[in-house]
Amino acid sequence: MGRLIAVVLFVAVMVPSGLLAREWSRAADRRAVAGGAVELVPPSDAGAAVLARQARHGRRLRQSGLVLGLVLIGVSVVLFAEASVFLWAPALVVGALAGVLLAEASRTRPRWATGPRRPRRGEQVSPWLLWAMRGAVVGELAAAALLWSAGSVPDQVALVALVVPGAGWVLAEVALLRLVVRPLAADGSDVPVDEALRTWGAHLVCGAASVLAMVPLGALLLVAGVDLGDRVTDGVDLIPVALVAGGFSAITAGLAVAVFLVRWLRPVRHSAPALAG
Template identity: 85%
Template sequence: MGRLIAVVLFIAVMVPSGLLARGWAQASDRRLVAGGSVELVPPSEAGAAVLARQARHGRRVRQLGFVLGLVLIGISVAMFAEASVFLWLPALVVGLLAGVLLAEATRPRPRWAAGSRRPRRGEQISPWLLWSMRVAVVGELVVAWTLWSAGSLDRGVAVVALVAPGAAWVLAEVALLRVVARPLAAEGADVPVDEALRTWTAHLVCAAASVLALVPLGASLLVAGVDLGDRVTDGVDLVPVALVAGGFSAITAGLAVAFFLVTWLRPVRHAAPALAG
């Protein structure tokens, strides 16, 4: 009976990762709509220049993120020697995601005339995806701090587990604030371009921050579950099962969000108008 309860609990805890993946899959429809609207009406010269400028900016800053990843690999080698071989991929991923966040948080202001209407948050991204990112970051910070206080995490690992998601959250919130603080473009032909750029930024920063929170959160929960599983208790202890299941769920969700993040890396482009001719 205890095993059946454990299996049911494991499946139940895995449900949120499936829901989050489904939410990001639905966000692809928003990407298609936003990208397709740019094709309906030719943008002004200023709008076309903004598209090219934003694409160049994003590409250059993400390249800096790759360099940052290489620097982090060097730091891990200096600190952990041979053991750092297991940290090379995480360090590179952290650098790449940091590049994504920095690129969106430092987007140059468009050079077109601004209108009077300010966009609403729900016009760019689903509140479900936004708040799942925030909950994941807070959960990772709480779990990492708790494990560090209990002595289950080394100081260096704990600092990384706290600083990386925290810094990603700050950059994501800065980018999201810029998305809604600036009025929409005044000229009708540039409004679809403006809205598409905001949609791209909102999803990119939410996805990058979610990955930097979910994967460490999953690893932390697995560590906590294994530590509790080593205890000798009377009866069936479901807490380790819940922690292990939560760890697998968080890691699965993080990998799923990473997959959808890649689909948003392609910049907003403008080709021949769909209604031309």
């Protein structure tokens, strides 16, 4: 009976990752609609210039993120010595995600006329994705602090687990705030471009911050579950099972978000109008 309960609990804890992947699938549909709208109406000269400038800006910052990843590899060698051989790939991923967040948080203001209306948050990104990102970051920071205070993780690991997701969260919130406070474009031909840029940016920062939080959260939960599983207890202790299941769920969710994030890295482009001719 204990094994059956453990299996049911494991499956139940894995459900959130599936629901999150479903929400990101819906976000991909929103992305397709926003991109299709750009193809229907030719933007003004200012709008076309904004698209080209934003694409160059994003590409430049993301390349800088890869350079940052190489720097982080050197930092990992200093902090973790021989163990850093397993951290090269994560360091490059962290650098790449940092480049994505920096690119979106430092976007230049579009040089077109703006109207009086400001966008609503729900027009850019699903509240479920936004709050899932925030919840993952808060959970990861709490787990890192608790495990650090309990002595379950070394100081260097705890420092990285606190700084990287926390910094990513700050950059994501800055980028999201900038998308809300900037008024919408006034020229009707530039409105689809403006909305597409906001949709791309909101989902990029939510996705990048989510990956930076969910994968470390999963690793921390696995560590906590394994530590508790080593204790000798009477009867069935479901807490280690729940922690291990939660760890796998968080890692799976983070990898699923990463798959969707890669698809969103392509900048907003405009070709010939779809209805031309």
